Amino acid sequence: MAKIALTPEVLTLIAERLKALAEPARLQILNALRKGERSVTELGEATGLGQANLSKHLRLLHTLGFVARRKEGLFVYYALADDTVFQICDVMCDRLGEEMKARRRMLAS
Amino acid sequence: MAKIALTPEVLTLIAERLKALAEPARLQILNALRKGERSVTELGEATGLGQANLSKHLRLLHTLGFVARRKEGLFVYYALADDTVFQICDVMCDRLGEEMKARRRMLAS
DNA sequence: ATACTATATTGCCAATCAGGTATATATTCC
DNA sequence: GGAATATATACCTGATTGGCAATATAGTAT
Numbered sequence: 165m166a167k168i169a170l171t172p173e174v175l176t177l178i179a180e181r182l183k184a185l186a187e188p189a190r191l192q193i194l195n196a197l198r199k200g201e202r203s204v205t206e207l208g209e210a211t212g213l214g215q216a217n218l219s220k221h222l223r224l225l226h227t228l229g230f231v232a233r234r235k236e237g238l239f240v241y242y243a244l245a246d247d248t249v250f251q252i253c254d255v256m257c258d259r260l261g262e263e264m265k266a267r268r269r270m271l272a273s
Numbered sequence: 274m275a276k277i278a279l280t281p282e283v284l285t286l287i288a289e290r291l292k293a294l295a296e297p298a299r300l301q302i303l304n305a306l307r308k309g310e311r312s313v314t315e316l317g318e319a320t321g322l323g324q325a326n327l328s329k330h331l332r333l334l335h336t337l338g339f340v341a342r343r344k345e346g347l348f349v350y351y352a353l354a355d356d357t358v359f360q361i362c363d364v365m366c367d368r369l370g371e372e373m374k375a376r377r378r379m380l381a382s
Numbered sequence: 383a384t385a386c387t388a389t390a391t392t393g394c395c396a397a398t399c400a401g402g403t404a405t406a407t408a409t410t411c412c
Numbered sequence: 413g414g415a416a417t418a419t420a421t422a423c424c425t426g427a428t429t430g431g432c433a434a435t436a437t438a439g440t441a442t
Contacts, residue, residue: 168366175300178365182295189430191284204389217431219390229372238388238439248368255360256287257277262355263338298400313419326401328420347409347418 184228185249189213190221194230194249201234201243293337294358298322299330303339303358310343310352 168174184190189211196202196210208218222242225231230249234241277283293299298320305311305319317327331351334340339358343350 167363168369170300170304170362172297172301174366174369175304176297177369178362179295179297179300181365181368182291182361186288186291186295187430188281188285188288191279191288192281195279195284214432215389216391216433220430223390229368229375235389235439240389246368246371248364251364252291252361253279253287254276255357255364256290257279257283259290259338259355259357260277260283260286266338296400323402324419325403325421329400332420344408344419349419 181228184224184230185252190225193221194244197231197242197244201241203239203241207242290337293333293339294361299334302330302334303353306340306351306353310350312348312350316351
């Protein structure tokens with residue numbers, strides 16, 4: 165696994181993709197898709213997002229390759245394209261755990 | 274390593290932290306800090322960012338715990354607080370590699 | 383063709399935010 | 413004390429964007 169150099173250009177590409185994830189609504193969508201493929205309507209019920217809004221989020225996630233699209237009759241089914249998102253969530257959850265530990269240490273002093 | 278449940282609240286905390294990373298300028302700052310602790314002036318030279326701007330980015334990164342601060346006389350030295358950022362960059366770089374491979378397959382068809 | 387449903391798109395508004403200028407604060411040196 | 417330097421903060425502006433309402437598109441059914 166050769167490491168890519170973090171040139172400004174690469175950092176910009178990374179930032180663009182992180183921005184797509186840095187949004188509670190989109191993380192909720194992706195989290196709902198963990199259980200498997202879902203239609204837009206189902207995602208709306210799962211997340212409480214409005215239809216137009218949801219559609220816009222899905223377009224972005226699809227453009228950046230986070231979700232796959234499958235059309236069947238009137239319905240469009242979305243699914244996770246890879247597990248990148250949850251690798252990142254794992255890293256962040258670990259960090260949150262550390263933050264909470266540190267906060268407890270502060271209170272104990 | 275117990276997995277935290279990805280409740281909407283946790284997803285919001287994750288999104289907040291990802292947002293801090295989803296910015297080329299801040300990724301450049303963090304990347305510059307990989308070589309070790311740096312003063313604000315040095316970071317300005319390394320990144321080309323303006324002083325006020327840089328200071329604002331550093332405040333955010335410090336608030337969220339991505340960097341540590343050490344004051345010495347007139348200078349303030351910042352340093353990476355953990356390697357979270359580059360774990361995430363690794364994941365994203367792998368994704369970028371896959372994107373490029375997929376694009377090449379598209380062109381070959 | 384008409385009616386109906388699921389999804390996408392467009393246009394708008396309010397909020398957020400990166401970047402810059404000017405100013406404030408803190409520290410050192412004289 | 414005052415001058416000089418390093419960093420932080422306050423304020424403004426332009427650009428981006430999440431959310432919503434309205435409309436458009438596509439597919440199904442009758």
